[in-house]
Amino acid sequence: MRFLFLRSPTDLQREEQQDLQKILDRSADLALIYQLVQQFREMLHHRRADQLDDWSQQALQSSCPELHSFVAGLRKDWKAVVAAFTLEWNNGMVEGHVNRLKLIKRQMYGRAEFDLLRQRVLHCA
Numbered sequence: 001m002r003f004l005f006l007r008s009p010t011d012l013q014r015e016e017q018q019d020l021q022k023i024l025d026r027s028a029d030l031a032l033i034y035q036l037v038q039q040f041r042e043m044l045h046h047r048r049a050d051q052l053d054d055w056s057q058q059a060l061q062s063s064c065p066e067l068h069s070f071v072a073g074l075r076k077d078w079k080a081v082v083a084a085f086t087l088e089w090n091n092g093m094v095e096g097h098v099n100r101l102k103l104i105k106r107q108m109y110g111r112a113e114f115d116l117l118r119q120r121v122l123h124c125a
Helices: 002-006 014-026 028-045 049-061 065-076 078-086 092-108 114-124
Strands: none
Touching: 002 014, 002 028, 014 028, 028 049, 028 078, 049 065, 049 078, 065 078, 092 114
């Protein structure tokens, strides 16, 4: 169900769209949650930070405690959330290097000392 809620309706295949419609027909609460999730996905995709306040108010008015928790988490670092919606910068490159370093470290765990790890990291770079 999470897969169906997070994807764009146009990206779903016919069977998936039918399954989604069955789910939404059974529960008004799930239909509201689906609508809020899709609105958030669209806001993020199209970088509409100006709609974020209205969306968070709607989410807080819903009966879903998970959405309340999600909005509370967004509110903890609101400036960073707004920046993520408005700026084109991200930390993907840094995360990629951190992932590479962790992979090298895991491969060498229990086999060698720090000196060899240092040589492998510097040699790979």
